[in-house]
Amino acid sequence: MPENIYTIHTSTLFDPQRKNFFKNVSIVIDPQAGVIVDAYQREAQLCKLGATDVDLRGKVVMPGFVDAHTHIFLHSYNERPAAEQMRDESIVERVVRATNHVRTALLAGYTTYRDLGSEAMQSFDVNLRDSINRGLIPGPRLFVATHPLGSTGGFEVRTENFHGGVRAPPASDPGDGPEGVRQAVRRRVAEGADVIKFYADYRRKIMRFPPKQQHPYKLRVQFPPADPNPHVPLFSQEEMNMIVQEAKLAELPVAAHAGGFKAAMMAVKAGVTSLEHGFETTDELFDEMKQRGCIFVPTLAAAEMFNKDGIKGILAQTKRAHELGVRLAAGGDTGVFSHGQGAREMELMVEAGIPLNDVLTACTIGGWESCGGDLCGFKFGWFGKDNRADIIALDSDPREDKTALRRISFVMKDGRVWKNDGIAVDMIQNHHAWDC
Ligand SMILES: [Zn+2]
Structure with missing residues (x-):
């Protein structure tokens, strides 16, 4: 297993491959490689989060x-x-x-x-x-x-x-x-x-x-x-x-x-x-x-x-x-x-x-x-293994709210978070992660 992997937990997720919404999906991320390691449906509601896990339950999650x-x-x-x-x-x-x-x-x-x-x-x-x-x-x-x-x-x-x-x-x-x-x-x-x-x-x-x-x-x-x-x-x-x-x-x-x-x-x-x-x-x-x-x-x-x-x-x-x-x-x-x-x-x-x-x-x-x-040269746009970890979360459900696609509260690209809880993550905070 690669180091520093963590999991994103969702309650509602749109999967473009199956063209549908799914409940209780978790996505495992490798931040070093910037890719998705795994995506799986949980048996039941999750009760315990790991220290570095990201909780996006209550939002609508989809690929960037x-x-x-x-x-x-x-x-x-x-x-x-x-x-x-x-x-x-x-x-x-x-x-x-x-x-x-x-x-x-x-x-x-x-x-x-x-x-x-x-x-x-x-x-x-x-x-x-x-x-x-x-x-x-x-x-x-x-x-x-x-x-x-x-x-x-x-x-x-x-x-x-x-x-x-x-x-x-x-x-x-x-x-x-x-x-x-x-x-x-x-x-x-x-x-x-x-x-x-x-x-x-x-x-x-x-x-x-x-x-x-x-x-x-x-x-x-x-x-x-x-x-x-x-x-x-x-x-x-x-x-x-x-x-x-x-x-x-x-x-x-x-x-x-x-x-x-x-x-x-x-x-x-x-x-x-x-x-x-x-x-x-x-x-x-x-x-x-x-x-x-x-x-x-x-x-x-x-x-x-x-x-x-x-x-x-x-x-x-x-x-x-x-x-x-x-x-x-x-x-x-x-x-x-x-x-x-x-x-x-x-x-x-x-x-x-x-x-x-x-x-x-x-x-x-x-x-x-x-x-x-x-x-x-890359795979992105769905939650496949080894796809780029490009993941966003909407604050409301586009099936009910016409403005949902403008209400983006979380943005991850290549396994790095650029927006969390609706707030932009500063370049400096992300800079330590760059290797160039
Ligand atoms: Zn043009």
Whole structure:
């Protein structure tokens, strides 16, 4: 037996593997390795606790949340539009903000973030990930994309002013043609990416009829067409196929951004791991996704913010995906709205009519699958032996209380406690445990 092992005792526990709640489960933790040693159902109510045991009876215990779509370097667009954040904020400010964001996320119960694009911050997401992994700052386990892939001019900050060849920091790694995108994937792998993200489509014709809400610092034009800047594909089918093929060679998952139907179908046919957003879907697309095991990350929380009028339709599509058997992961596009509010994604899935137990599974096992499953090098999102010891406790029961997913009173990641009785555990208190 390893040293210092201890047991967490629970009275109500959600097990995503069995998609159900169970009574009187105890979990044995090895804090040295940061893993779960065992999880078992007790015969009866426990009467005696060991000196180092943790008593979470009276709370609802589950694996730590996984946010499958985040941007650590973004803060809420209600505070400042994305284009201005990328164009105007200093690298230092953005890193300081991200340091706060990841701490906030961890304390809200998010023990893993799949961070899909550094938003004009080069590969600094890799460095922030490593700073967390080295124990310098608290935060979720990060799986990062570095720059997303776009074709030439597909995803970047654009202004009408042009200084010495530079408009704004680059927001993507452009590649064209199968050879070009193959090289772009290889550059991402070399920079330290955990996941390859590409823009299957984007509203890339922004310079034609600059729409006010998408381009905050430009004057709008008079008499724009009804849809001044629609989603149009960035890559050909051949290019998308190559992105997936090359990522597979590197054993990395692929996330595809698709706002429109056309590019979504192309990306799914190319064999991507997950489809992000998918605001225009059909049964045909969902059937194709189900058949190929493609995960749907509908980013409802961001959709609600951008498209108050359209959110009902988007919720209905998500419900339909679930009915047709498409696998779901919960990723809000967090950063577009405030970090720490990620639970909104799960609340909206519930509002869409998806059963709570399936939503909790999407935010745990679904998240692990979207990180590549076994390809990511770890197991988390359920209570298996040798899984990472990522465990949270809610103060109330989500089956009765709609706000329960925001009421996180206990957070453990890798066997270390970061929040207890609703109070954050200081970095210093945890520091003695680091071996670096
Ligand atoms: Zn995003």
